[in-house]
């Protein structure tokens with residue numbers, strides 16, 4: 603076994619979601635990264651007793667090219683003796699219906715399809731082939747969007763059922779593996795389209811940054827790993843404050859924000875607020891919103907309230923902060939559920 607194959611196999615085997623005796627999914631687009639991942643998983647699976655199912659999602663966005671890719675990955679799986687499933691989705695219709703970009707619609711349908719396959723196959727996890735270059739792009743994209751330290755984390759190596767064992771290796775490594783194994787990968791022509799932000803980051807911004815620092819991709823990926831571990835630690839500490847001073851009553855959080863809260867460093871105060879808003883289903887808070895909420899608490903008198911995105915209302919009252927969905931959005935949710943039930947009843951009748 604070559605050094606490259608050996609190290610890639612170790613990366614897969616070291617993932618906390620790679621467990622002997624389980625079934626896992628390899629998300630296989632057909633690009634060099636995911637072909638390499640599927641091939642490494644197939645080999646390591648035979649050794650470790652992990653059952654691998656390759657899933658390819660055909661988004662129907664690239665006409666005959668995409669159809670050829672789907673056939674190519676299916677052929678590869680047949681030749682490799684790897685279980686294969688193809689799922690067809692209509693990304694264009696979803697994009698039109700929900701006013702999404704084609705990329706976002708495809709992404710949403712892809713992750714839904716992978717998750718459905720995971721459940722139907724009784725698989726433990728979904729392995730994705732994102733690598734160091736993708737991670738550097740994601741970190742930059744997040745920063746360009748105005749994200750803070752959570753965005754700096756980029757993609758996590760393990761997130762729920764999702765595993766990304768290749769975040770530390772380069773795109774070139776995955777191509778070298780495919781070349782070594784004689785595997786032919788598919789080229790996605792939309793990767794050249796610079797009107798897509800990710801492609802602009804890949805083709806323009808990163809090369810420009812590389813002129814100043816040739817190590818930038820690796821260092822961005824390392825910064826992401828560090829930010830992820832710092833963030834996890836700070837969230838744990840903020841969670842301890844919530845455990846000690848907060849309580850959940852009917853989907854609303856109620857937490858003491860007096861002396862002990864004021865004594866917390868800003869890093870923890872802001873995380874306590876963010877976690878509570880997330881807990882009740884709110885959107886990720888902006889820096890400005892967190893500041894406004896902390897100001898409201900610091901002023902500390904009377905009864906005040908603030909609405910934030912995701913229909914979440916925060917009410918400050920006598921040293922306590924209440925965080926919950928605002929009444930109107932609860933009523934809207936209830937009405938939407940009733941309407942959905944009505945629709946399902948009508949569909950059953952017709």
Ligand SMILES: Nc1ncnc2c1ncn2[C@@H]1O[C@H](COP(=O)(O)OP(=O)(O)OP(=O)(O)O)[C@@H](O)[C@H]1O
Nearest residue numbers: 629630631635636657658659660709729730731732
């Ligand atoms: N059509 C597909 N079918 C199955 N898996 C896919 C498909 N497209 C992508 N994947 C999986 O997702 C990984 C990342 O793919 P890609 O870089 O194209 O995603 P993206 O468009 O940047 O979106 P995101 O990173 O949010 O998934 C691939 O390595 C592969 O594991």
